[in-house]
Amino acid sequence: MTEPMARTQLPNGPWQDLAIDYMGPLPTGEYILVVVDYYSRYYEIEITRTTTAEKVIKSLKQIFATHGLPYSITSDNGPQFTSEVFAEYLKDNDIVHHRTTPLWPQANGEVERQNRSLLQRIKIAQGEGKNWKEELLTYLFAYRTTPHSTLGISPAEALYGRKLRTKLPELRPSVPDDESIRDEDRLKKFKGKEYADDRRRAAEADICIGDKVLMKQPYHNKFTTPFQTKPYTVKSKTGNCTTVESPEGILYKRNVTHLKKYRTRSEASESTHEKEETTVEDMSENRDQHTMEESPVGILEPNNTEPNNTDEPENSDKPNNTDEPENSVETEVAVDRPDVSRRPIRTRQLPAKFKDFRL
Template sequence: MEEIFSRLGFPETLTTDNGRQFVSAEFKSFCDTNGIKLMPTPPYWPQANGEVENMNRSLVKRLKIAHANNDSYRKEIQKFMLMYNVTPHGTTGAPPTELMFNRVIRDKIPGVQDLVGEMADSEEKDKDLREKEKGKLLADKSRSAGSIDIRIGDKVLLKNVVFPHKLTPTFDTTTYEVTKREGNVVQIFGGGKTYTRNVAHLKKIVETKSPKLTNPVDVDADSYLPSSISLQPTPETLRPQEPSKTLDSMAQEDSMSSKQDIPNEDLRLRLKKKEGVWRSVPAESGAEDDSNLPRSQP
């Protein structure tokens, strides 16, 4: 790395993965001494450094070809780098060496500079931004991506990226608190440990609070009376009440009601024996001798 920095200078930022050689105290001290801001990617999220991952894919493909042909890995990588540095990039439209050194290095193939002409840096950067924004919109649409509302101080759950068995839950049961966020990179703390993850690996815990009465409320009974009920006096309420009944009047009423329960004499059934059969006769025939007539009580 010191050899590369001696020829090209120190970068402002350096994006690395979480390998031991990059997270060591010695490497951090080296970056701090040379004014390099170290930007490690979140664990288990290679998309954060997608440009390097795409380059690694091309390198692996070239190494597979060298292995199949029993060629030298070092020579094949040098040939690949030469072709890559002189080939116009699909996004910027210019070779990487032209953007780095403001000129295109020569190789065995005739240069493309005579065909495309000189290109200014601003135009290439604008095209690069347009193409990246277009690619971002397409990727977000295909993934149905949306904004995640996670802020500092929120309680979250961490997604499990390692599953020892099939019954492992999707999210860990430990509750974490968000302590820092820069873009999509979030730092959380919980269980005595601090983790750095992408925001897509977190799930916000929504707390629901039930309403409670903090102070007792004095209830006025009059305020809960229906509006349709009137408390003003009415003629019925102003009517004088009847005097209370005495024992004599109550006894008199009971005797009158008992008399009404006795059946009337006229309602008794009169029977007369005719041809050996007892038959009912009307009351007008009462002039006859009733001594021989049986009477039936109702």
């Protein structure tokens, strides 16, 4: 079951809510720390050799020395982001830490999208035999000064409130309007959500607190079933993020897409029986409606007149009935035809390739 997409609310201003993630390892053994601003879509990168919590803190200090401290940071559940050292650093700087649902990278989609663009640029530089680190700087400058499809202005203009000067000739820049940024962001997100939900046929999951569910398990081999056999109990549900408890008492946090409602054999059979009855009723209603639409109000039939006896002569001695006229005229009366469902008749004909054959 795929639930409708949940869009991230636009922050009140630039550099307030950030998303961070590591991309790598690259073939050179290096990693790239990516820090994205949710408001302006402006992001900073840091190339490192290690991914420890100490190295993350050192990189963030350099970035925060330029842009200042944010209000919150969103990350995945990597060991460097869940360590006590990293938690202590965020606490000392009064930064709220949001962690995404495990095994659901879409929850941190903004930074994941930038990772894909960076990796694509690195591949292009490698294919052209260029220094990928220098090409990344060229790409970052082009990205920061190009109008964003969602914002309508460049990320640098949304962050700094001014346009960065490029080699392209232009007039004196104007200060961007925050209301226009929000309108563009709201419109683009709504269109993206509507398209994604319609394409995935998303629907609200019927999973509530206290329900028994089955949790999806990793694929190991062809004998691996999609879901685990033992049921889990739903303890809490916030949006698409659901916390379940195993029979051993262990808590797991998963996206609702990774869960399926658990039904016993009797419940499953009752559900199947109800679906079959509903299907039969719908088919019967559709057939009756189709018959009523195709059948006319009535058909015209002649009155039952007494057939002439051809054996008798034209001028018989039989007395004429004075109640009826001599030359009776057949009248047409509308008679209702009963509703009878008829199967369509298929026209049978030989294929065109046999038209020259005598069968």
